[in-house]
Amino acid sequence: MYDWASIRDFLLTARLGSTLKAAQALGVNQTTVMRRLRQLEADLGLSLFHRHQQGYRLSAEGQELLPLAEEMERQAEALGAKARERGRQLKGTLSITATELAAVRLLAPALPAIRQQFPDVSVKIVTTDARLDLQRGEADIAIRAGGANEQPGIVRQRLPDSVWAIYGGMALLETMGEPAEEAALARYPVIAGDGPLALAEPLVWLERQAGEGAVVHRSNSLPGLLAATKAGLGLCALPALAAGMEDGLGLCGALRRFPSPVWLCYHETRKADPVLRPVAAFLTQQIRQKRQLLEGS
Amino acid sequence: MYDWASIRDFLLTARLGSTLKAAQALGVNQTTVMRRLRQLEADLGLSLFHRHQQGYRLSAEGQELLPLAEEMERQAEALGAKARERGRQLKGTLSITATELAAVRLLAPALPAIRQQFPDVSVKIVTTDARLDLQRGEADIAIRAGGANEQPGIVRQRLPDSVWAIYGGMALLETMGEPAEEAALARYPVIAGDGPLALAEPLVWLERQAGEGAVVHRSNSLPGLLAATKAGLGLCALPALAAGMEDGLGLCGALRRFPSPVWLCYHETRKADPVLRPVAAFLTQQIRQKRQLLEGS
DNA sequence: GTTTGGTTCTGCATCGGTGCAGAATGAGCC
């Protein structure tokens, strides 16, 4: 069986008269179209085009097959249209809860795609560090990190891990150099967590590695840690999701990384919910495509 | 637009109930099917399957799209069937002339495919070193090497170059070692051409490189040269097409290679011939897929 | 309870398809 995808190349080339124009329309290289057509011809066992310096012209066989290819295109488009329409039919509202970090970096970028896919579904984002109760309907979907507390009655879909790593301001790293191993950490000033963040494993680890009196700053908020690190006060453990896109921050690649699982959660009673399930599945796909964001470069 | 080819994965997985069976049916790896389906779902913006430990089961959306995918499959098969049928309609006879080497190594292997593609076309192969006159109808198609003698009224399609190189019997090469450069050739016994082969450029070149009295054997036929070389008499220039598949022969990779163009020729008055043109095009494709044969490993 | 067989899914190495740069060719225009 030939490669169905190259029927598109056939159609575009037949319509536009040259592989170059077809390639531009398809968003690929001209060479690619030429080779795919050559392969298609070999698979079908005939020559679809006459090749000239001025372009590709349909051969007799090509003209005969063109209507069939067009019919196939119609079917393919019908399928795509139905898939899109399927989303359009959904109506309703959904509330999604997440930390501010996840909301800004993961949910917000996915909103346009969700809006396009499900135009009549209104999505409300609730950013909070509190664990809203999904069973009591305080939210429909939650993005949560950490594998410890599985609750009964909660269904989870795993997302790419959130990875914490050690970062430092560019200025600091250029002055003192990047720490090549954990033992070298004793030389560096570090920034530590406070309040709830005092318990975060990567921050605790860094503080323990650092020398006596190395802690130059403490903050109970992630933005606070981020800002202090960018200012060059010292090294700090940060989520790649937060630090990865910031200018002026450098990753200490030689040091430990701290992956922790992230989940998209909802209550099992909503498993068959006609709105929640498709949107949750779509959101999962969207986020998975951004895995390098979560996991750092 | 999604990738049309993955609709096949969708269909097979839906029918067989697991990506593993679908992959076996498609002749690819299970992982591949899984990833292509994941991509397809992302492109369509919905989830086609429920994934279980026991296999993939169609979701509601998947069930809705299945008939459309089946219709698309019908169209694709109709197109393939028409392409095959197109060849079946051709009836007639064609005679193809080539040297014995080309006939045995290029034409003969392509005959089954031609027979399958054009079952009612009877192909006759005329092996001769003489240049039959295409205009006078002594043959319909000729496979010819060398670019020099373009005749007016002859249309040519270029095939992969035929490459000559220096070969030696395994025994000889293991005893004396492989020549690392052209200067080293003076140490080796060589086999030279005779009769018409005395003019072949690679053979002439090798004879000139060799030292005084180095020619230990002469032959006026390619099989003769081949046999003498395999016997270990000396080094010899041979076409990769002839030497490439022979056991007991070693390529002297460090030395010069001699590419020469090969053409599939027919008379321009046959350009629109309903039998000749498709068969010639098909034959060209078949031979091009064997390029490594012509050009050596 | 244990084993067996089938399944999904992940990490890593590899290969083939893809893109890029450039040569060759021919049409059209000045």
Added chain:
DNA sequence: GGCTCATTCTGCACCGATGCAGAACCAAAC
């Protein structure tokens, strides 16, 4: 004649899709 422009096609380098091996999981059979 010479220039420009669009085209096809080739060689080379790279990246992403693919294959492979293995882990994890579950159902069914023993």
